[in-house]
Each structure stands twice: as structure tokens, then as C-alpha cells.
Amino acid sequence: MTSNATRVLVLNSGSSSLKYQLLDMADGARLAAGLVERIGEETSRLAHTPLASGGDKRERTGPIADHDAALQAVAEELAADGLGLDSPELAAIGHRVVHGGSEFTAPTLITDEVVAEIERLIPVAPLHNPANITGIRTATHLRPDLPQVAVFDTAFHTTMPESAARYAIDTETADAHMIRRYGFHGTSHAYVSRETAKLLGKAPEEVNVIVLHLGNGASASAVKGGRCVDTSMGLTPLEGLVMGTRSGDLDPAVLLHLSRNAGMSVDEIDSLLNKKSGLIGLCGDNDMREIRRRIDEGDERAALAFDIYVHRLKKYIGAYYAVLGKVDAVAFTAGVGENAAPVREAAVAGLEELGLVVDAGLNEIRSGEPRLISPEYARVAVAVVPTDEELEIATQTYALVSS
Ligand SMILES: Nc1ncnc2c1ncn2[C@@H]1O[C@H](COP(=O)(O)OP(=O)(O)O)[C@@H](O)[C@H]1O
Ligand SMILES: CC(=O)OP(=O)(O)O
Ligand SMILES: [Mg+2]
Numbered sequence: 001m002t003s004n005a006t007r008v009l010v011l012n013s014g015s016s017s018l019k020y021q022l023l024d025m026a027d028g029a030r031l032a033a034g035l036v037e038r039i040g041e042e043t044s045r046l047a048h049t050p051l052a053s054g055g056d057k058r059e060r061t062g063p064i065a066d067h068d069a070a071l072q073a074v075a076e077e078l079a080a081d082g083l084g085l086d087s088p089e090l091a092a093i094g095h096r097v098v099h100g101g102s103e104f105t106a107p108t109l110i111t112d113e114v115v116a117e118i119e120r121l122i123p124v125a126p127l128h129n130p131a132n133i134t135g136i137r138t139a140t141h142l143r144p145d146l147p148q149v150a151v152f153d154t155a156f157h158t159t160m161p162e163s164a165a166r167y168a169i170d171t172e173t174a175d176a177h178m179i180r181r182y183g184f185h186g187t188s189h190a191y192v193s194r195e196t197a198k199l200l201g202k203a204p205e206e207v208n209v210i211v212l213h214l215g216n217g218a219s220a221s222a223v224k225g226g227r228c229v230d231t232s233m234g235l236t237p238l239e240g241l242v243m244g245t246r247s248g249d250l251d252p253a254v255l256l257h258l259s260r261n262a263g264m265s266v267d268e269i270d271s272l273l274n275k276k277s278g279l280i281g282l283c284g285d286n287d288m289r290e291i292r293r294r295i296d297e298g299d300e301r302a303a304l305a306f307d308i309y310v311h312r313l314k315k316y317i318g319a320y321y322a323v324l325g326k327v328d329a330v331a332f333t334a335g336v337g338e339n340a341a342p343v344r345e346a347a348v349a350g351l352e353e354l355g356l357v358v359d360a361g362l363n364e365i366r367s368g369e370p371r372l373i374s375p376e377y378a379r380v381a382v383a384v385v386p387t388d389e390e391l392e393i394a395t396q397t398y399a400l401v402s403s
Helices: 067-080 112-120 131-144 155-159 170-176 185-200 255-263 267-277 278-283 288-296 300-324 334-339 341-348 362-363 389-400
Strands: 007-013 019-026 029-035 043-047 058-060 091-096 148-152 208-213 218-224 227-231 329-333 381-384
Touching: 007 067, 007 131, 007 389, 019 067, 019 389, 029 067, 043 067, 043 131, 058 067, 067 131, 091 131, 091 389, 112 131, 131 148, 155 185, 155 227, 185 208, 185 218, 185 227, 185 329, 185 389, 208 300, 208 334, 218 300, 227 300, 255 267, 278 288, 278 300, 288 300, 288 334, 300 341, 329 334, 329 341, 334 341, 341 362, 341 381, 381 389
Parallel strands: 007 091, 091 148, 208 329, 329 381
Antiparallel strands: 007 019, 019 029, 029 043, 043 058, 208 218, 218 227
């Protein structure tokens, strides 16, 4: 790595998408950002924003066959801005890897052995890890000389005690099949819990925070003095809160019932729970903006979907309050958490006895900055703290390669 190499390219490969950002860690500037979606379909789309030059967003549509082709197209867009992957200023590529099992507790320099381990975890992350591996292989092929770093969604949660991480099933069976609570969105929970401490003017070690990461995927975590002690996602990102298209918690016997009595195959049940449940299953929409619009028009299905979403959220706030014993802050983050004031208001409504209150005026203020939405007299701070998974991945990547 040359001394003026201060840029990090962050890649977040989803099952059919590739999100990326190029950051300069010398000053934290975002140089470019973009998204390739519908990879593998006829209607793929690449949207690239050249932030460094302040230029307009550029779009390409048409088939992009796989993640390899997607990253090639991204490399071309970056090169067109003079920010190509061949740049000597590039210090490393940071990859979001969703499942790191119990093994990976920190950002890790990628080697063949690390890729083999990420591959070994595919049975417990069939949607995510294969795409992450393709991203790593393509990036390594494009820049074999450059350090590649894996930043795991699961890493922040590896501090959970066994009492929170173990499911109450036969221990031998659980161990033989890697069955335990791993938790996800860890880079977001880590970043947001630290930013929340900062907002309170305290060190992370001094505060207990309940973090509610409410995006399309959603998860809650209980963070005690900077360390995760419980989280709502489990073996896979299906457990816990009601999400855009995922069910979250349900009686496991529902699966047996669907298999025995509804004649559904394992793949059909998988698709039902991951893609056709949650908000979209309840009311046909997974976007909270659309759901609020429908509620305003008097739509009862949308209103019930909203109530189910909020009820589950409130249960987790209560549960993690009990797990932590003392709570300093509840922090809302990600697309829904940062933008949907009615969700925040409803999730905290009625919890005054727990010291939780939302100020209606503060809750309505729109801002991209971390902010308190609880009144000054409240015993527990309620905050909106924008997440930045890309910045966190870039920071961790850069710290590893420059140490
Ligand atoms: N202005 C808004 N008001 C309410 N909800 C919003 C708003 N903007 C985004 N959202 C919600 O945020 C979701 C996306 O969140 P995001 O964190 O970007 O998800 P992901 O990273 O999982 O794709 C959308 O599906 C939508 O429900
Ligand atoms: C792990 C997970 O649920 O990720 P996302 O929210 O990006 O789908
Ligand atoms: Mg997200």
C-alpha cells in the first residue's frame, strides 16, 4: 500500500443486487456511490452517482448476467470519473459479508482459507453468502494485488452470552448443524450504538442502548456498555421483528403445519416466509410510505399491518429493557426508523412508566443528523440516529490495512 492510498471501495453484494461506495478515508469524503439491481434479469439497472465531481446520476439499463458482470460495469463507471479500480490511491476493498458464523469476530483480511470458511457457512446463509463470495472473487480478479477485507454482519453479536445465543433444542443436534442465534446488521448496531453514546455525551462503555434497525430487513439489539447482549435475528435474518417481506417470529409448528397439511414444499415455505410475508404479506405493500398513505385514505388492511408491525416492535423494546435492566437510550435507525415518525410514536406510546416518551414536535422534525426526540425530563432518551453501514465498513477496512 502506497502512503497516498487512502481510498476504500465498499461492496455490499445482495442476492440480486450490488451496492457500492467509494470513500476517501483521509477526510471521510464520499467520492462515488451506486447500485446495480435485478442482476440476472433482462431488466437490470445500474445507477451511479459521481459524488466527487458533483455530476448527475447516470443510469444504465439492460441485462447484467451476474455479479461478475455487475462489478465490471461498476468498474467502468468509476473509471469514467477517473476513479477506476486501477487507481494507486485505492488502499483496499471492503466487503460486507452477511454470515461469519461464530468464527469471525472482527474484520478479516481475505485469504483463500477465509473464502473457504465463508463457503462452509452457505447452508446457514443460502441467500447471502454465495453473492458475497462472488463479489470477493471478482474484486480479487480485478485487483489481485489489493488487500480485500471481509466485514461481517454477525461479528458485533459474537459477544452475546450463551443464554441469549442458544436455542432450547437438543444440544448435540444444535452443535452438529451450527444452529444458534448469530444476529445480523451488526455493523449498523455497532455504529448506531456508538453514535447514540456520542449524542448523549458519553463513552460507549457508559451506556445501555436498545437499537432498532428498521429497514427492509429489520432487527433489534440490546447493547450493554458497548457490547451486544441480545439481538432479534437468529440463525438466519428471518427471526424477530416484522419486516418488509419476512415474517419474523412465529410458532415453529406453523412450518410443520404448512408441510403436513397444506402440502407445501420446503422451498415454497422458505419463499413464503422470506419473500411473501411481513408487511407485504399482510397488506400487499412493503414500503412504509405507501402503507402510511393507504392508512390516511382509510385502508383497514394497511392499518392492521401497521399495528402488527408496531406491536412486535414494542414487545422487543420491553424484552430488551428487561434484559438490560437499565436503559439509557432507545435509538431508531435505517429507512423506516429514520423516516417514519408514526412508527416511532406508536412503538413508544404507553411506555411512560418505563421512562419512555416521544415529543410530538421533535419527532416530526426531518434531519439527517443524530437527534433526540424525547423531552428533556424523560428518564430514557429516545433518539433517531442515521446508520451508515458503508462508512463503518470502510472505517474498519481501512483501520485493518493501515495498521
Ligand atoms: N420517507 C420515508 N417514510 C417512511 N418510510 C420510509 C421512508 N423512506 C424509506 N422508508 C422505508 O425504508 C425502507 C428501506 O429501508 P433501508 O434501510 O434503505 O432498507 P434496506 O437497506 O434493507 O434495503 C423502505 O422499504 C421504506 O419502508
Ligand atoms: C441481513 C439482512 O437482513 O440484510 P438486509 O437488511 O440488507 O436484507
Ligand atoms: Mg440496509
